[in-house]
Amino acid sequence: MTITTHRRQFLSIFGRWLAAIGLFAILPPKKAAPQSVRQILGASMKLPKPNTKGQLTVEQAIQQRRTVRAYSQQLISLEGLSQLLWSAQGITGRRGLKRAAPSAGALYPMDLYAVVGHRAVNQLEAGVYHYDPQEHGLTMVNKQDLRKVVARACLSQMWMASAPIHLVITAEYQRITGKYGQRGIRYAFIEAGHIGQNLFLQAEALGLKAGIVGAYHDEKLIEIMAIPRTHEPLLVMPIGYAA
Numbered sequence: 001m002t003i004t005t006h007r008r009q010f011l012s013i014f015g016r017w018l019a020a021i022g023l024f025a026i027l028p029p030k031k032a033a034p035q036s037v038r039q040i041l042g043a044s045m046k047l048p049k050p051n052t053k054g055q056l057t058v059e060q061a062i063q064q065r066r067t068v069r070a071y072s073q074q075l076i077s078l079e080g081l082s083q084l085l086w087s088a089q090g091i092t093g094r095r096g097l098k099r100a101a102p103s104a105g106a107l108y109p110m111d112l113y114a115v116v117g118h119r120a121v122n123q124l125e126a127g128v129y130h131y132d133p134q135e136h137g138l139t140m141v142n143k144q145d146l147r148k149v150v151a152r153a154c155l156s157q158m159w160m161a162s163a164p165i166h167l168v169i170t171a172e173y174q175r176i177t178g179k180y181g182q183r184g185i186r187y188a189f190i191e192a193g194h195i196g197q198n199l200f201l202q203a204e205a206l207g208l209k210a211g212i213v214g215a216y217h218d219e220k221l222i223e224i225m226a227i228p229r230t231h232e233p234l235l236v237m238p239i240g241y242a243a
């Protein structure tokens with residue numbers, strides 16, 4: 001190989017390298033992934049370990065399930081709340097990735113919030129909490145009993161306020177539309193349905209009853225709960241013992 005061939009080869013590689021740098025410079029910067037609630041709010045409070053053995057069969061839970069709109073003032077135990085959250089979004093795979101409900105592409109665009117009333121859950125103050133599946137823990141987002149305000153935002157369905165807790169299922173579309181485009185939004189709706197049914201059946205297995213609410217002002221709910229604007233509420237589920 002002559003020196004000229006060497007030089008030509010070097011110039012060709014160098015040229016390609018320069019072109020790559022140039023291309024990189026004109027490409028729009030990649031959108032930063034949204035911060036998780038744990039990144040924003042910090043550490044979470046650990047919940048009791050979930051139980052994987054119950055008394056009721058799946059068939060009985062399906063048969064019994066009904067939307068309930070009147071609740072007694074009986075407290076929910078912290079174990080009960082822990083179980084409900086686990087059934088919705090808890091980690092069930094051994095390597096810590098897979099969750100209780102299916103998710104398109106295992107991208108998990110959902111977040112789960114608990115609106116807890118005053119003297120509603122044993123050992124837990126009133127407030128809005130974010131569920132952290134990795135830690136199986138809760139992080140407080142707002143320190144008030146917001147059940148009445150939430151019920152008002154749900155087109156004044158005041159029956160909701162009698163439930164000790166409201167579980168709010170939200171979706172952050174950016175986590176799924178990157179891969180699936182607009183179709184990702186459809187997938188998030190479907191995932192919310194899976195989570196909702198898990199909650200209905202888990203509530204039955206615990207002797208609790210659930211309601212389901214899709215009628216509310218999205219923006220109002222986000223504002224009241226003080227949750228990130230990108231977390232769009234898809235379902236609100238009041239849960240408690242039947243009146």
Ligand SMILES: Cc1cc2nc3c(=O)[nH]c(=O)nc-3n(C[C@H](O)[C@H](O)[C@H](O)COP(=O)(O)O)c2cc1C
Nearest residue numbers: 065066067068069154157211212213214215216235
């Ligand atoms: C997406 C969705 C939204 C709903 N929204 C409301 C609601 O805002 N208020 C309400 O009282 N019930 C709501 N429901 C409950 C339905 O009215 C209920 O599921 C239906 O009457 C059937 O009764 P069942 O759930 O007891 O079988 C909703 C149900 C679904 C699936």
